Every structure is written in structure tokens, then in C-alpha cells.
Amino acid sequence: MLDRGNYFSGQSRDEKIVLFVRRHWMAFAPWALITFILLIIPIIAYFYIYSTVFGLVGIYWIIVIYSIYYLSVLAIFLNSWLNYYLNTTIVTTDHLVDIRQNGLFNRQVAEQSLLRVQDVSSRMKGILQTFFRYGRVFVETAGDTPNFELNNVPRPYKVANTIIGLHQDLIKNGSHQRQAAEAEGELNYNGNNLAEIENICSVDKDNNNSIGNEDNIYLNEFDKFSNKPEKNVEKSSQNMNDSGQLEDGKIIKF
């Protein structure tokens, strides 16, 4: 199992998780309904076709068929749950990571620097999405890098705002560090190279300076939106201090 603090393979040592988003439970609801229907079909069938079909085969075959059927339904349910549950999106102070599990043998992990984010949009469409507050978040990235389309995300507006805020702060921190370094004459930085800005940010993180403080601001801002406890937001008691506020660098889970 993956340990906390090591949520994806490319995570650096000091990179902090800001958002950990699973798909909304409504994305799994159709599968739960299908499973329920599959469970009751043999019970109904037993009464209707007992005298016809069951009379043609022996009792042992009936037992075997029923057992195989229910084990198969269980396997289908677990497979669909696994596809739902292992689909996650992780937003760190530096990266956006989208993990998609499509079946047992198809797992995709897309990772992109937040510096490359150009535009973030969110959408809730339809009665169900509006009522249960989930929808789509679309993250447009610079260049030829693939865009991110996060479907069935709970509270998409807040997720989008958080990504935009992190992106802007990452740029702002890079810019501030560049100006400070230039003023002190310690760094001769004269370009818009994103890699160099990232290096400056990572230096800043090593010193536990502004990045850590910014995390705290984001978490508090995010927390500020939540006036009442929400079912799809799990705030671990371990992540909170005595006053009930989220501590620095802790995770908000959806």
C-alpha cells in the first residue's frame, strides 16, 4: 500500500498534498443499482421458472449455477468499486496528478506541473450534478502537454479555485524569489525559464519558508468555505490541532 506522504511515484520529499479528490459517490451509484438488480434476479427467476427450466436439470447443477452466479456478481461489484475508488486526483503544492483505473489491467497516471496550468474551468450539468454538487473540472495546460479532464469531482468550483490559486501562488513565489535574489545579487536570473523558477521554489521549500505558509493559507481558505460538515470531505482528526483547524501541510480528502 502507498504510505501517506508518498501518494504517487513522482512526489518529491518535501512536496505537500493540498487536495486528495476521489470521485463523487454518485459516479458509483449506477453500478450499485446494477448489482442490486443482479442480486434479486435469481430470486425472482426461481419462482417463475422453477417448474420449467429447473425440472430439466438436476439439483446439483442448480446449486452450482446459483453459486457461480452470485460469486460472479460479487466479482463484478468489486471490479466496479475498484475502478471507482482508485480513480483519484491529487493536487500538491507543485503538481497535479490524475490517476485513472479503467479495469484491472489499465491504469494511467498523468502528472503535470502546476506552472504549466493555463486555464481551469468547472461545470455542473444536469439535475443530479446540481443537486449533489459534483461535476467536471477541466484543466488546460500549456504547450503540447495533454489537458486534464476530471469527471465526477465533488464540489468542482472549489477544486478549480484551489488549482488556480496554487498556480498563481507558485508563479508569485517564483517571481518574488527571483526579485529577492536579484536584489541581493546572489542569483543572476534573467529569463522566464520555468525550470529555473521551479528550482527557486524547491530551494524555498527546503528552507521551509513561504511555501509552507502558503499551504496553510490555502487550507484555511479552503476550510473557510465549509460552513458545515460535508459527507464527501473527510477531515482526519490527525490533521487537526486542538482548536479544530487544519495544520500546515495536511490533506483535505474528498
Add this chain to the structure above:
Amino acid sequence: MLLPILFYLFFLIIYGVFSAIFIYHLNEFGYHGDASRPVLAAYFVLTIIIIIITVVLFILARSISA
């Protein structure tokens, strides 16, 4: 009676392989403290219950037919 039992055992072997793949995925890609372990435990409990019920029904059917 032998043929249904052999068929069932063959199915259980395939089912066991798929279960092993499920376990691998949840162990490999799940996170500590999430719902992976409880769901896996529930899956195993339900599987064992179904198999036990099947065996009991087999024994009952055999005793009735005898």
C-alpha cells in the same frame, strides 16, 4: 453429481486468480487508512459464505436424494 462438482471447482480456480488480481491492485494502489482493506475483508467473508452455503446445499441435496 461428479460433473457439477468438477465444473464448480474449475470455476473456483478461475475465481481465485481474479481474486488474487483484486488483492494485488488494492494492496499496490490503495492507501493506508482508506477503505481498501475493509472492502477486501468484506469480499472474502462474502465469498466464503457463498462457498460454504453451496457445500451445505450439496450435502443436503445428497442426503435427500439418498
